[in-house]
Amino acid sequence: MVFKPESALILVGHGSTVNPDSSAPTLDHAEELIRRKVFGEVHCAFWKEEPSLRQVLHMLDKDDVYIVPNFISEGYFTRTVIPRELNLDGPLTSLNGRTLKYCDPVGNHDRMTELLSKRASEVSQGVPLKQSSLLIVGHGTNLNDNSAFAAKREVEKLRELDMFGEVFNVYMEEPPLVSEWADFTKFPNVIVVPFFIADGLHSYQDIPVLLGIEEDTGLAASQRDVFRKNPYRLRDRTLFYASAIGTEPSFVDVIIDQVAAFDSVAR
Amino acid sequence: MRSLPETIAGWVHDGFSLLGQIRITSRPGGSFELRHREDVAVHGLEEFHGPSAARDLSFFDEARNYRPLKTAPNLRRGWSLIVETPEDLRLALDHFYPAMTALWRSQLEASLSSVPLRDTLDRQTGMYAASKRLQDEEGLQLVASACNSKTGCMKRMLWPFTKTVELTGFSRLERSADVLTLDSGEKEIPLLCHEACNILVAACRETVKKRERAAAATV
Ligand code: SF4
Numbered sequence: 126m127v128f129k130p131e132s133a134l135i136l137v138g139h140g141s142t143v144n145p146d147s148s149a150p151t152l153d154h155a156e157e158l159i160r161r162k163v164f165g166e167v168h169c170a171f172w173k174e175e176p177s178l179r180q181v182l183h184m185l186d187k188d189d190v191y192i193v194p195n196f197i198s199e200g201y202f203t204r205t206v207i208p209r210e211l212n213l214d215g216p217l218t219s220l221n222g223r224t225l226k227y228c229d230p231v232g233n234h235d236r237m238t239e240l241l242s243k244r245a246s247e248v249s250q251g252v253p254l255k256q257s258s259l260l261i262v263g264h265g266t267n268l269n270d271n272s273a274f275a276a277k278r279e280v281e282k283l284r285e286l287d288m289f290g291e292v293f294n295v296y297m298e299e300p301p302l303v304s305e306w307a308d309f310t311k312f313p314n315v316i317v318v319p320f321f322i323a324d325g326l327h328s329y330q331d332i333p334v335l336l337g338i339e340e341d342t343g344l345a346a347s348q349r350d351v352f353r354k355n356p357y358r359l360r361d362r363t364l365f366y367a368s369a370i371g372t373e374p375s376f377v378d379v380i381i382d383q384v385a386a387f388d389s390v391a392r
Numbered sequence: 393m394r395s396l397p398e399t400i401a402g403w404v405h406d407g408f409s410l411l412g413q414i415r416i417t418s419r420p421g422g423s424f425e426l427r428h429r430e431d432v433a434v435h436g437l438e439e440f441h442g443p444s445a446a447r448d449l450s451f452f453d454e455a456r457n458y459r460p461l462k463t464a465p466n467l468r469r470g471w472s473l474i475v476e477t478p479e480d481l482r483l484a485l486d487h488f489y490p491a492m493t494a495l496w497r498s499q500l501e502a503s504l505s506s507v508p509l510r511d512t513l514d515r516q517t518g519m520y521a522a523s524k525r526l527q528d529e530e531g532l533q534l535v536a537s538a539c540n541s542k543t544g545c546m547k548r549m550l551w552p553f554t555k556t557v558e559l560t561g562f563s564r565l566e567r568s569a570d571v572l573t574l575d576s577g578e579k580e581i582p583l584l585c586h587e588a589c590n591i592l593v594a595a596c597r598e599t600v601k602k603r604e605r606a607a608a609a610t611v
Contacts, residue, residue, distance in 0.1 A: 208605045
């Protein structure tokens with residue numbers, strides 16, 4: 126069990142200047158970590174909100190510091206922005222008397238597969254999973270990050286679990302398209318889980334419209350209501366729609382696991 | 393060495409009761425009360441408990457608009473927040489004004505170094521790399537409005553525009569870490585900006601893009 130009262134944890138999120146829900150999961154997970162007293166100190170830092178990556182090191186009292194990116198995959202932010210803004214020079218950095226330990230992003234951990242299957246089972250209200258098609262929604266492959274690669278890896282691993290009738294990757298802007306879900310799924314139940322860190326316009330509005338469970342009113346979607354109206358009955362199927370995987374409370378355990386994983390590698 | 397929560401509690405006991413738009417009072421038994429400084433004499437405020445409540449109070453203005461910049465002068469009024477310990481006070485203040493007590497501590501310890509805006513822009517990559525093409529003139533104008541303490545942001549800019557060019561249109565106090573003492577004797581912990589925020593960097597990029605789009609349209 127990880128118990129580090131002499132260490133600090135910095136959880137790094139992307140944040141947003143327009144979407145108040147972007148930083149919510151990062152702040153929620155930090156609150157839970159404080160409540161559990163796993164670390165002596167817990168702080169959040171964001172790229173587009175405050176505390177910023179340029180401010181957060183000033184907040185520390187402890188000298189032994191773990192930095193965990195609350196990101197779905199490796200990519201531009203974890204490889205370029207975070208190291209640059211925090212002056213990191215690799216997994217281990219000594220800076221002004223502190224040791225900064227840069228861990229892997231949360232979404233990279235092996236346990237993500239377990240979290241995705243857990244969320245899919247929970248949202249689907251007890252329907253037989255073997256009679257269900259599971260769709261993992263990812264960002265497209267055209268982005269300069271590895272999130273699409275990570276989403277594909279998770280789908281492979283979910284297939285190996287053999288819990289669901291079938292498992293597919295879907296995307297918003299490239300095939301296989303979210304909007305064509307009914308064409309390539311063959312089971313009576315369809316479960317849709319966005320492989321994103323936070324809920325935002327994509328999960329409240331874009332994906333529901335593409336699935337056909339919300340009208341494109343041009344207005345901000347009814348926010349969390351969209352997740353409360355499960356199941357949806359359309360195109361002769363029963364459809365269950367989950368909120369972004371990063372809002373899953375057990376993400377906290379994976380954050381702690383990433384710290385343990387860092388320590389398990391000799392450096 | 394005292395921890396940051398203990399340091400903050402010490403400041404409050406020494407009369408530093410104001411931070412941005414918030415007034416902090418220590419209460420018998422060691423707890424603290426926070427409220428909007430304009431609500432000082434208001435009775436019947438809605439009462440909240442614990443640092444988590446500060447999240448919702450700080451995230452939205454009076455009209456429930458999202459406040460991406462917490463040091464904008466539009467904190468909502470009408471509430472009172474009780475926190476029990478210095479740790480919870482630190483957490484609550486970090487929701488209202490992220491990192492601000494920590495930067496003040498660093499300033500007092502002489503470990504806060506400011507970064508000229510030009511250096512911040514020159515470091516950008518990806519979509520923000522365009523901000524490197526900001527011209528001095530348009531940049532100075534942008535900062536004067538975006539960082540204006542009445543309408544934009546209450547922080548004091550400790551950074552210059554470039555190593556040799558100073559900002560224009562700000563008072564000496566607005567560019568310093570000096571402590572402001574009110575007639576009542578209450579002291580204000582200054583909100584410090586030692587390096588331009590992402591919102592300003594994004595605005596610099598937008599200024600460049602707008603100029604370049606306009607130029608392209610006239611060719
Ligand atoms: S650059 Fe600093 S002073 Fe200007 S708006 Fe951002 S935080 Fe405020």
